[in-house]
Amino acid sequence: MIIRQEIKTDYREVENLVRESFWNIYRPGCYEHYIIHNMRYAKSFIKQLDYLIEEDNHIIAHIVYANGKIHSNNESKTLPILGPVSVHPKYQKQGYGSKIINYTLKKAEEMGYPGIIVVGDEKYYSRFGFEKAFKYNIHYEGMDRNDEAPFFMIKVFDKNKINDYQGIFSNPESYTVDIELLNEFDKAFPPKIKEKIEGQLE
Template sequence: MEIILRQENKNDFESVFHLIEKAFEKEEYSDHKEQFLVERLRKSDAFIPELSIVAEIDNKIVGHILFTKLEIKSESQIFQSLALAPVSVLPEFQGKGIGSKLILHGHEIAKGLGYKSVILLGHQDYYPRFGYELCEKYNIKMPFDVPAENCMVIALVEDGLKGISGEVVYPSAFFE
């Protein structure tokens, strides 16, 4: 099973919409609207085309990941970072390493673009295997009330989180 990872293009939008819808259909902790979030983010200033990535098997899109710009704001500084949201894999392809490949590939692209960190809200048992740590370790706070164990961050480069703390500022597209 050869998995091809590539940048999403306009011809993929409809397939990706349905993929995300299917991927989150049975998720307990989901509002089941992630596909609409991706559409809004694509039209926002936070969108980075190189960081909207699809996974293909036999010319069929089976996975997608999106990283968008966000900020971490302290009293005296604003730090640029990325949000990972969402990562989606068709249910029949889950558990085959596609999500892992998308995450690791996305990290490499993001690092190449000069980004130093990624923040996410996600499952506490899944993301630590990629090096994600609790945001509270770095005194990084979410702008809304969520369980601390689901708020995670990773440094993409050595010292990528050195001296960084504050509140996460998500792009407005996350809340529309």
């Protein structure tokens, strides 16, 4: 197993991996591979935290981070958000996701970030030290400030510095998906059937 940074020649293989990982999970089809594609060319992209795992010369896991913004008192500061993180279906539930998350969180702390935001399953991410961002007076854009939003979490590296980051968090611009452009982008990949499955978010 090798953990290394993504390079340009990995791009299409990684996009295929991401597509396989998320297909029909949260919605019919997926758009995470399109987010990854756009993220690499965005100013918010944190290239130093763009990592993958190789096993037997195949890319089986991938993770990215990008800078979101926290708005407060007519000013804004950047704070990284984790994800998407992807593991090929054949390698899921074998610890690869935990390995790449822990590895890059350590890198992020070494880079001096006060904390990392994530939106996801609180039961899963709490094992990495993530807790409700509400606790630090950081709120998700579009949510009521009184809503604790357990899916909106933060991993704090420096509790003193994080006090300066109170406010409303907004996602990086690359998280926004134009469905028509997504459908056009998806034509470059092998055909897959979109299915509506119980439990999907959309």
